[in-house]
Amino acid sequence: MGKIFIIDVTNRDGVQTANLGLSKLEKTMINIYLNEMGVFQSEFGFPTTKHESHYLKANLELAMIGVLQPIRLGGWIRATVGDVEQTFKLIPEIKHLNISISTSDQMIQGKFRGKKTKDDILKTMVDALDAARSLGAENIGVNAEDASRTDLDFLIEFASAAKLHGADRFRYCDTLGYDNPFTIYDTIKAIAENVGMPIEIHCHGDLGMAVATSIGGAKGAVDGGQDAYINTTVNGIGERAGNADLVATVLAVLKSKSFAEKYQLGQPIDLSKSFKIAKFASYAFGVPVPINQTGVGANAFAHASGIHADGVLKDPHNYELYSYEELGRGEPEFVDTGREICSGEYGGVSGFRHIMGKMEVSFVDAKEAERVLELVRYANVCAQKPLVEDELLFIAKYPDIARKLLTLTPLD
Numbered sequence: 001m002g003k004i005f006i007i008d009v010t011n012r013d014g015v016q017t018a019n020l021g022l023s024k025l026e027k028t029m030i031n032i033y034l035n036e037m038g039v040f041q042s043e044f045g046f047p048t049t050k051h052e053s054h055y056l057k058a059n060l061e062l063a064m065i066g067v068l069q070p071i072r073l074g075g076w077i078r079a080t081v082g083d084v085e086q087t088f089k090l091i092p093e094i095k096h097l098n099i100s101i102s103t104s105d106q107m108i109q110g111k112f113r114g115k116k117t118k119d120d121i122l123k124t125m126v127d128a129l130d131a132a133r134s135l136g137a138e139n140i141g142v143n144a145e146d147a148s149r150t151d152l153d154f155l156i157e158f159a160s161a162a163k164l165h166g167a168d169r170f171r172y173c174d175t176l177g178y179d180n181p182f183t184i185y186d187t188i189k190a191i192a193e194n195v196g197m198p199i200e201i202h203c204h205g206d207l208g209m210a211v212a213t214s215i216g217g218a219k220g221a222v223d224g225g226q227d228a229y230i231n232t233t234v235n236g237i238g239e240r241a242g243n244a245d246l247v248a249t250v251l252a253v254l255k256s257k258s259f260a261e262k263y264q265l266g267q268p269i270d271l272s273k274s275f276k277i278a279k280f281a282s283y284a285f286g287v288p289v290p291i292n293q294t295g296v297g298a299n300a301f302a303h304a305s306g307i308h309a310d311g312v313l314k315d316p317h318n319y320e321l322y323s324y325e326e327l328g329r330g331e332p333e334f335v336d337t338g339r340e341i342c343s344g345e346y347g348g349v350s351g352f353r354h355i356m357g358k359m360e361v362s363f364v365d366a367k368e369a370e371r372v373l374e375l376v377r378y379a380n381v382c383a384q385k386p387l388v389e390d391e392l393l394f395i396a397k398y399p400d401i402a403r404k405l406l407t408l409t410p411l412d
């Protein structure tokens, strides 16, 4: 029986969203929180993009020293030999990659403008895949962009070629959110049965169904005898109408009617971190969590009407499908309504020592405090808002890695 795994793509699809972005430290914190939750893989960035280099290397270093373990850190690139070579030139230590190319007739005509045939697409992908393997990639996913508008025969041919050349997974991208749970189920099941390799399901919310199609696709993979890897983002942040929300997707797998009895996660997800990661992503992106967001919205456990309030007080199961404690909610939060000292790019040592002292962090001497403060100033330059406690603690604990993360030197 195949299992369901989560690959979170907040640090790739999330950050490439129009009007939104994350600092390199914020991306690092997302990786840390995803790891704490038990997410299988974080698609942590773009190895061919030069301003990502220091961040990617610093996070791979965090993996090496055990901080980002057991989560896998995977890069996203186009499926071309050029991108593969650039990746291993800039980030030789990278181990996991997804390589992507469009497969639909729409893209072949509308984007490649007749300059690429289907055979060219297969050859480009296979050459990139072979190059990635020979340069040292350990795990490679091959992405069919716009798969939901690609005919099934070509998807099977494409995935079979990827499998023949040693790809570990095939990523089915419902790039435009065109599928529904029924169509994606049929398509993914057919690919799983005909190709026989693990399948990633990457869905968007243009028709409001990103989580539903993800679950439908995962069911198709498992029924077809394969493992499913659902792509999610924190708070569903992603291109246009967004991606499948991480917390909602895991809840749907675990809590929807008769699903978890047959379709199970391959490794446990600690949902008690849900509220924390949702709140952090909201703050970091500067996008409020909608009041009605699944599990983490302000109204997710709020009851006003007489019948519901009475019912939930008698037995929460009357009107709640799962408990707020499961999602890490219910702890009181303290908000300073008086004087506030916060971190900033022009901060000084006295305020900084006050902030760190509140978190019971002390420094051996003034020199060490000044050194960490300097890094905090740089982090503030990038974030343009006060750092959260976990970010300050991270910098204090790993100043050398923070220095690398925060280094943004334009490269040649």
Ligand SMILES: [Zn+2]
Binding pocket: 013, 175, 202, 204, 238, 239
């Ligand atoms: Zn996407």
